Amino acid sequence: MFIRSTGLRPGRSLLLLFIGISIGFFTTWHLWRSSSLPAFAECPAPQEHEKANGFVLIGIMTAAKYVDSRAFNVWKTWAQHVPGKVLFFVAETTTSIHPDLPLIRLKGVDDSYPPQKKSFAMMKWMADNYMDSFEWFVRADDDLYIKGNELERLLRGLDPSRSHALGQAGLGNTAEYGLLALGVSDNYCMGGPGVVLSRESLRKVSPHLQACLEHLLTGHEDVELGRCIRKHVGVACTWNYEMQALFHNNQSTSTKAYSGSLDEVKSAITLHPIKEPSIMRRVHSYVRISHLNNLREKRAQLLSETSSSPSISLQRNWPSSLQDMSVFDLIDTNRIIFCSDGVNCPRHTLEQRIRGEMGRVVTTLFDGFNENARQRGRVLQFQNLQYGYLRVIPKYGVDYIMDMILWFKKFRPPHRTTLSVRRHAYVQQTFAPLKSISESWMRGTLHGENAHISYRMHIILPLKGRSEIFSRFATHLRSVCIRGEKLSLIVVLYSSPDEADTRKTIDMMKSFLDISIVEMGNESFSRGIALTRGCAHLPDDSLLFLTDVDMLISCDAVHRIQLNTIYKSQVYFPIVFSEFSPDSWSENDRLLADSFHYGRRRGYFRHFGYGLAALYKGDLFSIGGFNTNITGWGMEDVDLFEKAVKSPSMRVIRAPEPGLVHIYHQIHCDPSMPPAQVTMCQGSKAASLSSIDSLVHSLNHLS
Template sequence: YVILHGYRKKLLSASKFIHDKNLNKLEIEVNFLTVLKSNMNIFFPGAEIGTSANLLYHILWMVPFTLTSQFPSTFQMQQLFHENYEHNRKGYIQDLHNSKIHAAITLHPNKRPAYQYRLHNYMLSRKISELRYRTIQLHRESALMSKLSNSEVSKEDQQLGVMPSFNHFQPRERDEVIEWEFLTGKLLYSASENQPPRQNINSILRTALDDTVLQVMEMINENAKSRGRLIDFKEIQYGYRRVDPMHGVEYILDLLLLYKRHKGRKLTVPVRRHAYLQQLFSKPFFREIEELDVNTLVESINSDTQSFSFISNSLKILSSFQGAKEMGGHSEKKIHILVPLIGRYDIFLRFMENFENTCLIPKQNVKLVIILFSKDSGQDSSKHIELIQEYQNKYPKAEMTLIPMKGEFSRGLGLEMGSSQFDNDTLLLFCDVDLIFRGDFLQRCRDNTIQGQQVYYPIIFSQYDPKVTYGGNPPPDDDFAFSKKTGFWRDYGYGITCIYKSDLLGAGGFDTSIQGWGLEDVDLYNKVILSGLRPFRSQEVGVVHIFHPVHCDPNLDPKQYKMCLGSKASTFASTMQLAELWLEKHLGVRYNRTLS
């Protein structure tokens, strides 16, 4: 890649001048230098003869031109000398995964060192990819030669020298089948238990798809000039993707392309093609045998030399992080657990038993706040008050508070009221009475919540109906049993939240006008994103949502009612088990999962 500045536009005008002269092949062969020399005062006014001669040789070197081939057209010259003038970009190229970038011999403007380093880094990464691909090709050739010579194939050649195929892994049972993910131009649909059923294609997958399509188009257009046609990529109509952990990433893509014929009768037509692709894993180049002892490394560097003090100072940061990992991070930060509630005494009794085992007996640094809604009579809350008093008498040093509220239940209003009791540096945990949790979850709540920067939104595991799951048999005693059969990750729920009071206020707080079930958590989640805070989402193995029958009030807002019905439908059982029950009922025999 050559970066040109002063002569760039002049070279383009020179090529356009010769092209507009309509010179035939023989005239170009004989008179190319003569034409340029005679018009040097037009292209490069004030240039000396020596400079002109050197410049002509530079032109001949840079332009893909020989005396026996056709001179490039103006359009081709524009592709070779890539212009990147965009408003307020100042030479920054957003998308480097671009065929125009790869085909160009110059990029302009590209004057800022940071942009030049970025471009250089990208070109080196491309070179690394090409070399690793060449390595795989050599392993394939080596494996083939070993077979032809009846010699033993090395273990490395067996792993890296396999030819592309979708049949490397042969499942023995249906549960072992690696499922495909369906994708469109913008969305990804997944049946995996740790993935949302539908999500936007993230930047990592988007980059991988763009790079894959770019390589496909380069292979298709490898001999485009001799064939007199060019094929451009338009879009991905749809596709499938899956990851074979032992071999690589596999794609089936339906591509919409533009066929452009420039020999003979010019023609441009849209075409569709299926591409079956496999991106194989290559040899790993790094493996960490044992955990790095940062403290020992810092002491070793300090004792050897003082010239690397900047490395030592950087490693001290890692050392403190390692210490935090060992000590449990912000272990002394108090968590204020807020639980809005109306009725449901039996469920509340189970919650308090779990709270006693998890927090009261181990003396966790927490404070429990129950926001208890009740109707005008107040009779439905008397048992709850008595239960709280029993625990307060049993654990007099524990911090437990009950805030009574009158009127219709509103989760957002209750959490807003509860959080208003504390100062801005308070760490809040918005909880539900249907949950049971363990102590490790509380520590992750502390570690993953950063005041002014990050809010922790755990993805919790929700149990299916045990009557359906276990067919009337008693469920196991362990509620923390994670499998496709027992439950699912509630990736659409944002109700369980760890957030600082100051960040809650900065985001705008809850919408207290929302009554009844749902929507208040989604509203707050959107506010958190818009406020500039970073939501941290991950599966949380320390929390389980215990199954309970869902009742959806028809008088709810239509949007809330629809969400409630969707949540209710998702709690019956897994789609696979429901399908098996349906087949068993209609076929009249027990459905054999393995043989099917």
């Protein structure tokens, strides 16, 4: 009756009715899609040739404001060392200045927070495009660091065809406890340290992601993803005690997490949060160096096992006389080392390389202590070092004696307890067998295949007055140049009463040396400004040696400077031998005409002097250059050294350099300088007056 009342024929009416229902259905379906997960078919899908089978696929959520900083640093660091593939998931309109960054733009997704939609869309995209191509899938953020080798070692022991959800289990913080709608046996994998799903888990949960997104109970993306996995896969996040260390979440609220000690990095697989790109690169360098050290140890062990000759052992080194016995250096609780053999080794902060090696020794010890810890129900944790002894025997290895405070924890009921205990450890590290390599191969290894190596050294010398000292400098430099070293000298010259004599010396030097002058006129003397002006006209790949007129340079020192300075990689701050006042020398020292003599009463290696430096011009300005606001004596060298140490891209090398000798001269400390400069000047002046031996000798005569 309804059809007949329209005045239309039944067949045509049915056709129009069908068309209307279809239009309504597709309109409703389109509106539903726009308010839910994005249209995955419209997202960029991988090419067929990219769908090669892999082990793990890591999806990293990032935002437009972090894609060229955090995400790019992830891509250039740990993402290059994972056993699989890394993709970065961003909002639909996100762009990057880095064309090689593998971005997946999700249709209909923005950068709103919390990112539930982005997270669920990323997991659905990975399931739709790579379900059969990988065994494991990781949901990660752009402030996460993943140790690819350690992750693979963990996952190789598990079956991806079974349901697994791995990560650090969470129940919410104290304020949220009981408010996240979690059941008695429910939990979730905290999103920060990363969530790892097996292929079977992703296969089961992917069809239900839309329904889970439509029924959110909290604003926490990781809580809702865990709830969805628990409901539709039937597994909770791993409760294992070790997961807190393996999937490590730094509880510090500061953005500088992992900027201090990196002890927590050693046992972890993932590290969160790393907000600063510089810290990401720092952690990556630490991880790669640790991995290299482990490979070296493994190689040494394999060589010793396959060698027919007995391996070198410190226990076989029995000294035949007291002179052959190596003495120990003392390390106290403040990580200060006291050298027992000579006044030229002062009390100083323990070097980074020694701290790193001692950290590796402690880690190895506790790995042995805690073997089968779960079965035994107890664990030992390192607390601190009371004191220790260290000695290096060049032919054999290193001896350590360490007095340590430990935590002894029994975690198996009913005898749970935590005690602080004290133990001594006696450790002997044997060196690997010596290996002979060519100098050309070493240069290629250190500098890289395409790295620039400069054999011309540009000496930058600020100069005001002191024409007689400059004449001595020129005479000595001539003997160096005669031996064929490629040198050039740039004198940054200030006006002075004896300027005419200085210019005569410069004219004389032009006969044997490439020399140029940078005129400073009557400007106030500033070493930082002078050195900056001196290299201004040189190209970035020029090797600079920043020095003073009181220095004597040997040919061997020139050669070592060229080898120890690496463009875009390494800066060399040599430790020079500085003479005491000749008035305090012994009679034998006064009779020696050769300045390159290192008697204990003649001088000392200036461990805390940073005035001399070798680096490339491009590296000088990449680390920030000199502070040109510093005038007068001192401080500009310390400022530059600190910049080099803090630079994430540069390595600093310090070593005693016997080919650089600082000739004694009287120091005048202008009281009008800032207090810090006056204090440093007076300290340097006092340290250069006399040796400890000379002072003791004088006191004995007075008594």
